[in-house]
Amino acid sequence: MTDGIEFARDGEIARLTLNRPEKLNAVSFDMWSAIPGIVAEVERDPSVTVLVLTGAGENFSAGADIGEFRELRSSAEGTATYDKAVEAAVNALASMRKPSVAMVRGHCIGGGCQLAVASDFRFAAEGARFGITPAKLGIVYHFDSTRQLVSLVGPANARYFLLSGLLVDAVRAREMGLVNEVVAADSLEESTLDFVRTLGSRSQASIRGMNRIIAKIVAGQAESDAKVAEIRAAAVHGEDYAEGVAAFLDRRPPRFTYR
Template sequence: MHAEQIYISRHGATASLVLNRPAKHNALTEAMWREIPDLLAEAEADRDIQVLIVRGKGGAFAAGADISEFEDVYATEERAQAYSRAIGEALDGLARFPKPTLASIEGACVGGGCALALACDLRFAAQGARFGVTPAKLGLVYPFNDMRRLVSTVGASAAKDLVFTARLIDAETALQIGLINRLMPQGVLSQAVEEYVHHITQTSSHTASVTKQMIALIEAGQDEDDEATRQLFLNAFSGEHFQEGYRAFLEKRRPNFPKP
């Protein structure tokens, strides 16, 4: 049993960033936000880890930021800036994490919880999950980077709909608009995520890392190949992963890719 409100657990080549406040539906405190960058750095440095899963304990993903702290964290402009900066560093750090990330979502995925899921590469959810982007309920504004990730995921029209209304949507609607990638029956989400992640761990971590770099450049507005992207492509041919991959193909065996 873990007493920490947020922690990293490991299983083979997979790590999980676990939100552990089930009595509060895993609402994120300021301390939890501040701890995320260090936990991400720990998982990034571990050469055995190829995939990071983000999940919550107790049947909820995350109900958002802990509103009970708002009187303190928004007491002054300086305090609000520091709090918002801590959240931004956590979410941007997760979005920049160089290994594949997957949000495993049950129950509430609302507000800051939805922002956390959007910072992951992929989102799998169980039926019964609920999603909401809710700054309009508090008279707040969604930060630019969070809005960019939302628009990139669901498109501008659906993003406006979610933010203007601040309504909760069910998992079926979330799948329809592209907010989640897959929807699972209740009770099988963990197994489905484990099976999917196993496929990733059997492939090249170098390919995954460079793919994330390429897609980040595309999402940032780059629309043509340049010297840097050409070099990313060409470097693979002299890399250890390609040397192992093509030999394994010729020898009709599963590749044993080296650790990064």
């Protein structure tokens, strides 16, 4: 496994941990480069239903490792190579069919916030701080990441984050639409995993189909198309639909089998 990243499975839950606590889990080029492969492994594994993304120690991530920039982003070619690695990591997370949940404590800034925004859900501990800081570095933010941010928080709040580079606390981040839930720091793990287990109990055929349709909408698709119709038809003819209806009529919990 790449230095700075830990990957583990616990039953149906996979966990990707940014693990450089001495650097506030700053994301190195090698870490960016490793994320698409980990995401692909999660997508392939039929035993896994959800990916949890978190940071080791007291922080999620303080962002990209700026210490690498003088060497790796010192030329147009180097910048293009570095940016492709970042874009590949973000796009891999954002295009997952299986749901992803960012579990955030401490700093979630810059590239760290970029990864959290690319996840489907964000649970934050009280005291977490969020910010996206390209304006402090003379960088123009990635298009896809900007689109994801605008879709999540709206253009006014996206401008607030991107143009000011200011940090906001978890409560303000929730008010802006960036965060789904804010909980006490000592209950973050329990609250996040309770939600993750809820996702695991639902129809995975429904979850993955709806995630694909949501991604199309976020990308700008305005109307249904043949692919959307195909996704919906596959669900209707799948085993989860029959089980869900039967369970509802029998007044019992469903036992979904789609993996």
